[in-house]
Amino acid sequence: MKRIAVCPGSFDPITNGHIDIIQRGAKVFDELYVVLLNNSSKHPLFTIEERVDLIKKVTSHIPNVKVDTSQGLLVDYAKSINADAIIRGLRAVSDFEYEMQITSMNKVLYDHLETFFIMTKNQYSFLSSSIVKEVAKYNGDVSELVPPLVNEALKKKYSK
Numbered sequence: 001m002k003r004i005a006v007c008p009g010s011f012d013p014i015t016n017g018h019i020d021i022i023q024r025g026a027k028v029f030d031e032l033y034v035v036l037l038n039n040s041s042k043h044p045l046f047t048i049e050e051r052v053d054l055i056k057k058v059t060s061h062i063p064n065v066k067v068d069t070s071q072g073l074l075v076d077y078a079k080s081i082n083a084d085a086i087i088r089g090l091r092a093v094s095d096f097e098y099e100m101q102i103t104s105m106n107k108v109l110y111d112h113l114e115t116f117f118i119m120t121k122n123q124y125s126f127l128s129s130s131i132v133k134e135v136a137k138y139n140g141d142v143s144e145l146v147p148p149l150v151n152e153a154l155k156k157k158y159s160k
Contacts, residue, residue, distance in 0.1 A: 005029040005085040005116070006078050008037050012044040013150045014055050015132055017124035021089035024118055026062050029085065034059065035077060036069045045133055045157055058147045075110040086115045091125050 007025055011018060011034070026032045036051055046054070052067055059065045070077040078086065086106065088099055096117075103115040120127070127145055136142050136154040143151050 002030040003028075003085070004031045004033070004081060004083045005087050006033045006035055006074065006081070006083045007087045008035050008074050008077075010042055010044065010129070011036055011051050011055055012042065012046055012129050013051065013132065013146060013154065014058060015124070015127050015129060015146050015150075016144075017089065017091070017120050017127040018129075019058060019147065020121055020124060021087065021118050022059060022065060023062060025087040025116075026064050028116075029087075030064060032062075032065050032087070033081060033083065034065060034067050035074075036067075037074060037077075038069075038071050046153070050153070054150055054153060057149055073109065075106050075113060078113050079110060084112070084114060086113060088115060088117050089120050090117045091120050091127070 005025060005028070007022055009018065022032065022034055034055055036048060036055075044051070048069055052069060055067045059067065074086065086103075090096060090099060099115075099117065106113055106115065132142050132145050133154070137158055139158070142154065146154070
């Protein structure tokens, strides 16, 4: 029986912190779906198609990672692929409270699904897509925070 997990997010853009969580999660599960969810409260810089393309390219070295999108509830997506788990990265204690609320709601909606939290490496504890975009917008150097392909995509977006 395959162990299948989902690593959800908006990934706008994917950062080295995200990739670290994906790589570590992929070591534990037979299949790991990186799924882009529609977050109506966010205004993305990259289109869904651009984000899917970037994620596929920067995770292509991880054979058991699949990239997908979903418009509905995460638990419905998880059911549709027979996932057993959700993987979430935690940067700080402040993330935990928010993640605990989501995890509790997901358990109410689908008791079979477990959530696994992976602590980020210290070097990524401050890192978020939002902060990367803010720095890149003003021509700051984010090359240590994102894969080279993402760095180039950010430069291209902000040069327009």
